[in-house]
Amino acid sequence: MTATNRDKATAPVLELKSIHKAFGGVVAVEDFSLDLHAGEIVALVGDNGAGKSTLVKMISGVHAPTSGSISLDGEAVSFADASVARAHGIEVVYQDLALADQQPVYMNMFLGRETVRGPLKLLDRKAMMRETQALVDELDVRIPSAKAVIRDLSGGQRQGVAIARATHWAKKLILLDEPTAALGVAETAKVEDIVRTLRARNIAILIISHSLDQVFRLSDRICVLRRGVQIGVRETARTDKNEIVSMITGVG
Amino acid sequence: MDWLRSARHTFDLQQYVVYLGFLAIFLFFAVTLSDDGFLTTRNLSNIVLQTAPATIMAIGFVFVLSAGEIDLSFGSIVAVSALSGAVVMQDYPMVAGIAAGLGIGLAIGWFNGFLVAYLRLPSFLVTLATLGLFAGVARSMTDLRSIPVTNDAFTGFFGSGALFGIPSLILWTIGAVIVGHVIYRETRFGAHVIATGDNAAAAQVSGIKVPRIRLAVMMISGGCAGLAGLLYAGRLQAARYTLGESDLMTVIAAVIVGGTALNGGKGSIIGALVGSLLMGMLNNGLILMGLSVSDQMIVRGLIILIAVAISLRDPGR
Numbered sequence: 117m118t119a120t121n122r123d124k125a126t127a128p129v130l131e132l133k134s135i136h137k138a139f140g141g142v143v144a145v146e147d148f149s150l151d152l153h154a155g156e157i158v159a160l161v162g163d164n165g166a167g168k169s170t171l172v173k174m175i176s177g178v179h180a181p182t183s184g185s186i187s188l189d190g191e192a193v194s195f196a197d198a199s200v201a202r203a204h205g206i207e208v209v210y211q212d213l214a215l216a217d218q219q220p221v222y223m224n225m226f227l228g229r230e231t232v233r234g235p236l237k238l239l240d241r242k243a244m245m246r247e248t249q250a251l252v253d254e255l256d257v258r259i260p261s262a263k264a265v266i267r268d269l270s271g272g273q274r275q276g277v278a279i280a281r282a283t284h285w286a287k288k289l290i291l292l293d294e295p296t297a298a299l300g301v302a303e304t305a306k307v308e309d310i311v312r313t314l315r316a317r318n319i320a321i322l323i324i325s326h327s328l329d330q331v332f333r334l335s336d337r338i339c340v341l342r343r344g345v346q347i348g349v350r351e352t353a354r355t356d357k358n359e360i361v362s363m364i365t366g367v368g
Numbered sequence: 369m370d371w372l373r374s375a376r377h378t379f380d381l382q383q384y385v386v387y388l389g390f391l392a393i394f395l396f397f398a399v400t401l402s403d404d405g406f407l408t409t410r411n412l413s414n415i416v417l418q419t420a421p422a423t424i425m426a427i428g429f430v431f432v433l434s435a436g437e438i439d440l441s442f443g444s445i446v447a448v449s450a451l452s453g454a455v456v457m458q459d460y461p462m463v464a465g466i467a468a469g470l471g472i473g474l475a476i477g478w479f480n481g482f483l484v485a486y487l488r489l490p491s492f493l494v495t496l497a498t499l500g501l502f503a504g505v506a507r508s509m510t511d512l513r514s515i516p517v518t519n520d521a522f523t524g525f526f527g528s529g530a531l532f533g534i535p536s537l538i539l540w541t542i543g544a545v546i547v548g549h550v551i552y553r554e555t556r557f558g559a560h561v562i563a564t565g566d567n568a569a570a571a572q573v574s575g576i577k578v579p580r581i582r583l584a585v586m587m588i589s590g591g592c593a594g595l596a597g598l599l600y601a602g603r604l605q606a607a608r609y610t611l612g613e614s615d616l617m618t619v620i621a622a623v624i625v626g627g628t629a630l631n632g633g634k635g636s637i638i639g640a641l642v643g644s645l646l647m648g649m650l651n652n653g654l655i656l657m658g659l660s661v662s663d664q665m666i667v668r669g670l671i672i673l674i675a676v677a678i679s680l681r682d683p684g685r
Contacts, residue, residue, distance in 0.1 A: 214570035218633040223563075227574040238554040239556065
């Protein structure tokens, strides 16, 4: 599956070349390179403090790399801030769920990008509700209604909403930062189903996860980081947990 | 069962408590004070006229609270704005007085907002300080003297005048509520204010310029307080440093009773209007009942306590 995608003569959706990031004198990431193709799920694994979140923040425009280049569809880009990355079709699903709890699902779906109508540019709630409903139906996120308030939803439903939002706006790439860290078994399975749906829609996905079981269930390739150093990239089908664990820990 | 679930979730006591409370207190006074003239058109319209400035302040306060901030200084802004307008109108025409009153309100709001939004000082402390600061400014501006407002156009426009038989203070109230409600409920700005108060981090990563929202709500509060100051000056035909001083409790109570959450993310302009009318009605009724000033304060304090208790009893948690 991975092979067919990569055989296409198209530029990778995301291309990181020799990314280096230091905060003051502390090196967070050094010499990191990775290609990410449409319809491919790459897992980013490593211990706490390995630099995974820093990488995600560079790709999403929160931090700028100290050196190295980021290319989207073969074009070098530099993001002044997160909104520029978003404009390029990159969406992030944060582990702490960036949802406004007291607002309905549809307002969260359009948070910061509300649909307006008419010369007075008033909110078009009906249109937002309609689109939200269509999207949650398509992704099979089971929520009572688009009008349901986030606070009344379960953790899995909330994460479903967060992913549905990313899906709605992402044109190319979704970054998932531990999307199931706070979820139970059934809810995790549900979120994983949604992630597979995204792959079928030909979106490139970079997922950070601490669960190796999940990484092996979902990913096409696995990229291992240790203390900011890229240890290696493996095709999921051609490696096993033992190898990945020893790459993460540096033991064995 | 879906409908049952959503019905349970959409029924929110906090949303209706103000209307039920308004109705209950209205009926109570209507029965007990029927011989004291509570129900006369004159008395009822007086209630609306007297609450006009508080209602305007309440509208600004809804924006501030919804964004997760607080403004304790609006009472002082009312006095400084009213005095500025009155002083300017001693020598210049009405327009200059209006500009001075509103401009001062917006400027103080900007000052509060700058400290809150860009220096990230807690709004509670910032506005507690500016409450005292501008109360002092109001006193020193005119050496505690009150300034008469003799500009007839102004007193008509902001006070005693009427259009098609509707008193101008009522028109100001209606106008401000409509504009406030539409901005709050129907615009992207309103949605961003609410989102900022609900989850500032989520708002930020969603591309909402959170500091700008914080600055804006403090300026809205200052501007509303400035307008309230002009309404006071118009109605009383004078400005004095005491204007707005006693409104802090009333306005906070009106807004909280009206269903605006103290910690942001949820609010209602219409609720604030009804809350403000409720407070005005309460004042009026307690006076008609012949309660002493101290008893009035006790009853009002108790009502506010109940309101806050209901507001903070969050059914979702």
